[in-house]
Structure formats: C-alpha cells, structure tokens
Amino acid sequence: MAAIYSLYIINKSGGLIFYKDYGLQGRMDTNDSLRLASLWHSMHAISQQLSPIPGCAGIELLEADTFDLHCFQSLTGTKFFVVSEPGTQNMENLLKHIYELYTDYVLKNPFYEMEMPIRCELFDINLAQAIQKDRVSYLGR
Amino acid sequence: MQFFGGSEISPSPPVPTASGNNAHMMYIFNRNGVCLLYREWNRPLRTLDSNQDHKLMFGLLFSLKSLTAKMDPSSTEKGNLGVPQLPGQGCSFHSFRTNTYKLSFMESPSGIKIILVTHPNASDLKESLKYIYNLYVEYVVKNPLYTPGTPIRSELFNTTLDQYVRGLG
Numbered sequence: 592m593a594a595i596y597s598l599y600i601i602n603k604s605g606g607l608i609f610y611k612d613y614g615l616q617g618r619m620d621t622n623d624s625l626r627l628a629s630l631w632h633s634m635h636a637i638s639q640q641l642s643p644i645p646g647c648a649g650i651e652l653l654e655a656d657t658f659d660l661h662c663f664q665s666l667t668g669t670k671f672f673v674v675s676e677p678g679t680q681n682m683e684n685l686l687k688h689i690y691e692l693y694t695d696y697v698l699k700n701p702f703y704e705m706e707m708p709i710r711c712e713l714f715d716i717n718l719a720q721a722i723q724k725d726r727v728s729y730l731g732r
Numbered sequence: 733m734q735f736f737g738g739s740e741i742s743p744s745p746p747v748p749t750a751s752g753n754n755a756h757m758m759y760i761f762n763r764n765g766v767c768l769l770y771r772e773w774n775r776p777l778r779t780l781d782s783n784q785d786h787k788l789m790f791g792l793l794f795s796l797k798s799l800t801a802k803m804d805p806s807s808t809e810k811g812n813l814g815v816p817q818l819p820g821q822g823c824s825f826h827s828f829r830t831n832t833y834k835l836s837f838m839e840s841p842s843g844i845k846i847i848l849v850t851h852p853n854a855s856d857l858k859e860s861l862k863y864i865y866n867l868y869v870e871y872v873v874k875n876p877l878y879t880p881g882t883p884i885r886s887e888l889f890n891t892t893l894d895q896y897v898r899g900l901g
Binding site for chain 1: 756757774775776777779780785788789791792795796798799800802803804805806808813823824825826827828829830831832833835849
C-alpha cells in the first residue's frame with residue numbers, strides 16, 4: 592500500500608538530478624529514468640505551445656489508468672513530480688514542501704553544484720520523513 | 733479497455749453538469765496520425781499554422797502514451813521506452829490538466845483518437861468522449877459516401893457535435 596510510487600526532480604535543461612522509488616516494483620533502470628525525465632521535460636514544454644489561451648505554465652496533473660502524475664515547476668525551471676495512486680489528494684502541498692526542503696538542504700549546501708545530481712544526506716533524511724508523514728496521513732484517513 | 737459497457741449504440745447523452753460553453757477545441761485522429769476532424773470554438777492563442785499544430789498534438793499524445801506505459805507502477809513487464817504500442821496495449825492516460833486548459837483523451841480499439849480541450853475546471857469527460865465516439869460512428873462511419881482515412885466533411889456531424897459540446901459543463 593503505497594500512496595506515492597516515485598519522486599523525480601529535473602533541472603531546467605531536462606536532466607534528472609534526483610530520483611527515488613517508493614513502490615514495490617523496485618528501482619527503474621537508470622537509463623530509463625533519465626529518458627523518462629527528459630521526455631517529461633519536452634512534453635511539458637509542448638503542452639505550453641498547444642494551449643488555446645496565453646499564459647500556460649505546462650502540465651500540472653496527468654491522469655493515467657493506473658497512476659496520477661503531479662508536477663510542480665519552480666520559478667527557476669526546476670521541475671518536481673511525484674507518481675502517486677490515482678485520486679491521491681494533497682499532492683500540490685507535498686510538492687511545495689519538497690521544494691522547501693530542496694531550497695533548505697540542497698541549495699543552501701555549500702558543496703552542492705547547481706544543476707548537478709543531488710547527493711545531500713540531510714535532504715534524504717528530511718524527504719523520507721516528509722513522505723512518511725504524508726503516507727501516514729493518507730492511510731489514516 | 734471498456735468502451736461499450738452494455739450500452740446501446742446510441743445512448744442518450746450524459747446530462748450536462750453546467751451551462752455555458754467551456755470547450756476550446758477538438759481533434760479526431762486516426763491510427764496513422766491523420767487529422768480527420770478539427771473543430772474550434774474558442775481559441776484566442778494560435779502559435780502555429782494548423783498543419784503543424786495537428787502534428788504537434790499527435791506527437792504529444794504519442795509520446796505521453798509511451799511515457800505512461802513505461803512509468804506504469806502496476807506492471808513489471810514493460811517494453812522499451814518509445815516502442816509503438818497497439819491501441820489498448822500498455823497503460824494509457826485519459827486526461828491532463830494545465831493552469832489554462834484540460835485535455836481529455838480517448839482511443840478506440842481501432843485506433844481512433846478523440847481529443848477534447850476544455851476549461852481546466854471541467855469535470856471528468858470520459859462519458860462525453862464515448863458519446864462523441866458514438867456520434868462519429870453514427871454520422872461518419874455509417875455514411876456510405878465517406879472514405880475511411882479522409883478528413884470528415886459532414887455538415888450533420890458538425891452541427892450535432894456543436895450542439896452537444898455547447899451543452900457540456
């Protein structure tokens with residue numbers, strides 16, 4: 592029973608900088624996760640071009656047959672997206688919280704190089720807590 | 733995939749949930765990517781000429797479908813990313829939402845793709861797309877003068893469609 596299947600963070604040029612799997616299927620192949628991330632980056636951009644109304648900021652929610660994909664783009668172009676069970680609520684708040692953790696524990700880390708893969712222990716710890724908390728509140732309802 | 737869950741060929745249209753025209757545009761593609769029909773009701777922004785626009789839309793759907801098939805967390809047997817899939821094969825998607833529009837998508841077993849672009853707050857349109865598919869079967873497929881794979885030029889289909897979409901919530 593997992594409310595959240597996986598989390599991806601991609602930088603402004605479409606490169607995968609963080610990927611974590613919470614589902615039961617195990618980790619996806621590294622090459623595949625990189626490809627998926629850059630594919631999502633371009634689909635996000637194309638969806639803005641096809642908008643019938645000006646001011647489109649790209650896909651926020653993709654509803655597939657077996658999962659929902661919630662995407663949040665920060666002002667600098669970094670995209671955060673979670674793959675969750677269909678119909679999971681409150682993902683926008685979780686994504687904003689993850690963004691907060693990213694600014695606190697990744698961007699403020701003096702050893703972190705911009706646009707490079709994230710390897711920060713504090714970020715991992717706090718992220719695991721946030722996901723755990725969210726999962727508990729989801730199952731508790 | 734369920735398309736005709738016990739319903740008649742031409743069921744009564746789903747009851748509109750709200751009044752007012754929320755639909756922006758609609759596309760129908762066949763399995764080869766030919767745009768059979770493009771209808772537009774409200775589209776202030778046009779970034780490309782129509783031919784390019786149709787191609788881009790078809791490409792977006794094709795790629796999103798291979799993305800969802802690969803991402804599907806419920807199965808372990810997934811092919812390689814980007815391998816073309818038959819209609820009904822693999823995990824597909826039924827809608828996506830941006831801050832300015834919502835796109836609803838349906839694919840029939842024969843590969844006909846129906847795309848409806850509406851206001852982002854529109855409700856679930858799965859039933860409406862099925863109804864539009866039924867209209868297509870009634871007014872286009874059953875028309876003896878229609879050659880499959882060519883753009884649809886049916887006045888009757890267009891007026892019925894306009895009437896139906898106008899009532900959509």
